[in-house]
Amino acid sequence: MAPLSILIVGCGIGGPTLASFLLLSSHDSQQRPRITILERSTTHARGQNIDVRGAGVTVIRKLRLENAIRSATTGEEGTKFVDADNRVWAAIPADKSGRVQTGTSDIEILRGRLADLLYRRSKDVSQELEDEGGEGIEYIFGDSLEGLEQDSEKVHVRFAKNGERRTFDLVVGADGLQSPTRRLGFGQNGDHERVKQLGMYGGFFSMPKGSTDSDWRRWFHAPGRRGIMVRPSEVNGMSTVFMSIINEKDKRFAEVAVGGHQGVDSQKALLREYFWDAGWESRRIIKEMEAADDFYYAMVAQVKMDKWSNGRVVLLGDAGYCASPISGMGTTLAMVGAYNLAGALTRFPSDHTAAFAEYEEKMRPVVERAQKLAPGAPYVLAPETAWGIWVLHAFCLMINYSRIGLLLAMIWGPPANAVPVEDYGFKQLAEWSPQT
Numbered sequence: 001m002a003p004l005s006i007l008i009v010g011c012g013i014g015g016p017t018l019a020s021f022l023l024l025s026s027h028d029s030q031q032r033p034r035i036t037i038l039e040r041s042t043t044h045a046r047g048q049n050i051d052v053r054g055a056g057v058t059v060i061r062k063l064r065l066e067n068a069i070r071s072a073t074t075g076e077e078g079t080k081f082v083d084a085d086n087r088v089w090a091a092i093p094a095d096k097s098g099r100v101q102t103g104t105s106d107i108e109i110l111r112g113r114l115a116d117l118l119y120r121r122s123k124d125v126s127q128e129l130e131d132e133g134g135e136g137i138e139y140i141f142g143d144s145l146e147g148l149e150q151d152s153e154k155v156h157v158r159f160a161k162n163g164e165r166r167t168f169d170l171v172v173g174a175d176g177l178q179s180p181t182r183r184l185g186f187g188q189n190g191d192h193e194r195v196k197q198l199g200m201y202g203g204f205f206s207m208p209k210g211s212t213d214s215d216w217r218r219w220f221h222a223p224g225r226r227g228i229m230v231r232p233s234e235v236n237g238m239s240t241v242f243m244s245i246i247n248e249k250d251k252r253f254a255e256v257a258v259g260g261h262q263g264v265d266s267q268k269a270l271l272r273e274y275f276w277d278a279g280w281e282s283r284r285i286i287k288e289m290e291a292a293d294d295f296y297y298a299m300v301a302q303v304k305m306d307k308w309s310n311g312r313v314v315l316l317g318d319a320g321y322c323a324s325p326i327s328g329m330g331t332t333l334a335m336v337g338a339y340n341l342a343g344a345l346t347r348f349p350s351d352h353t354a355a356f357a358e359y360e361e362k363m364r365p366v367v368e369r370a371q372k373l374a375p376g377a378p379y380v381l382a383p384e385t386a387w388g389i390w391v392l393h394a395f396c397l398m399i400n401y402s403r404i405g406l407l408l409a410m411i412w413g414p415p416a417n418a419v420p421v422e423d424y425g426f427k428q429l430a431e432w433s434p435q436t
């Protein structure tokens with residue numbers, strides 16, 4: 001039997017994780033899949049602060065990447081709720097034991113940094129396989145998927161850059177919330193219904209560290225459901241910012257999201273309009289946003305689908321089941337999803353239908369739990385009025401001085417510790433660090 005040829009679209013979190021595990025199967029090295037990874041970007045931009053939790057940590061341990069990842073974290077100590085005078089109403093520390101999932105996890109890292117480590121790990125696994133006589137991963141950066149058609153035997157794709165046509169046995173869409181693979185493989189019509197918008201929009205960027213910035217995340221709320229978070233960065237002398245707003249009335253928030261990177265000027269202008277007079281350090285932050293070259297605008301949404309595969313095309317991570325940044329589970333879902341998809345394809349190498357069904361069966365309950373947001377979310381953490389903000393601060397103050405915070409985190413914190421990680425007999429690796 002010829003080994004499977006698999007195109008993975010997206011080299012973010014899920015894509016390289018899947019590739020590594022597929023190559024770590026116990027099958028003979030000649031029989032392991034032939035993998036191509038197609039990534040639109042040419043580099044891994046630093047990106048937003050994300051966290052790896054519970055089962056996600058188990059997956060990075062299986063890749064023997066834990067030390068490398070822990071030494072690349074942002075070191076965030078916890079979250080401080082601050083008012084316009086920078087007075088701290090509550091300081092909720094990270095749970096560094098990883099046992100209780102509070103707002104700050106014990107592994108906080110920039111998304112691009114994590115993606116880069118996972119990519120380099122996959123390259124390393126690929127090289128080892130080549131040394132054993134197998135076929136390593138083919139990486140294509142700076143190109144994207146433009147066309148996709150399938151028949152009962154193969155998937156035929158077209159790349160955007162030079163219109164190159166290629167054929168694969170399977171295609172995995174690990175290309176994020178706006179997944180082109182989802183639209184091409186499941187139909188453009190209906191994609192609007194699959195992506196459930198939460199009415200929240202955000203701008204993310206990094207800026208030089210100011211005198212008030214520290215290892216704590218500071219979270220400022222302004223009336224009109226506006227919020228600004230300033231967080232530590234792994235990069236020396238820098239902080240990161242996430243500005244968010246819930247606004248379902250002003251249609252421009254949705255309109256500017258469509259332009260992607262081409263729409264940066266209009267995205268920045270809109271955030272300036274809403275945040276310049278927000279108070280606190282908003283003017284400094286807006287000035288930094290205007291100068292930022294890594295600005296990124298996103299709508300906050302969840303992806304909900306009845307099925308994550310269609311024939312020979314399957315979705316992974318945000319592309320198929322984005323839980324939104326509010327859930328704190330996106331990274332963990334992408335990593336655990338990649339692990340389970342690799343496990344299923346290893347168990348059923350000649351029956352993709354059975355493999356996709358097993359993957360779905362394992363992931364569906366986990367995803368449903370992750371997508372269930374805490375009561376009142378996202379509104380409860382983005383009050384409309386000054387009075388609402390006062391109530392939020394008073395509530396945070398109260399939980400800060402009682403044990404109730406931990407209890408609430410146990411009930412409503414991200415359910416990352418409850419995700420089972422089965423053993424698929426993948427090859428054991430030696431601990432890896434970027435220097436080795």
Ligand SMILES: Cc1cc2nc3c(=O)[nH]c(=O)nc-3n(C[C@H](O)[C@H](O)[C@H](O)COP(=O)(O)OP(=O)(O)OC[C@H]3O[C@@H](n4cnc5c(N)ncnc54)[C@H](O)[C@@H]3O)c2cc1C
Binds near residue numbers: 040048330334
């Ligand atoms: C502001 C913000 C804060 C967040 N905070 C957290 C958090 O605290 N905890 C958490 O768990 N999650 C968080 N997330 C979510 C987390 O970033 C995602 O859930 C996670 O990155 C999903 O991984 P993925 O591999 O599915 O997709 P991604 O990491 O988005 O990777 C998709 C990849 O596909 C590439 N791509 C896209 N289109 C194409 C194309 N046409 N052709 C080729 N390649 C393509 C992209 O360039 C990208 O590299 C946050 C997200 C945002 C936006």
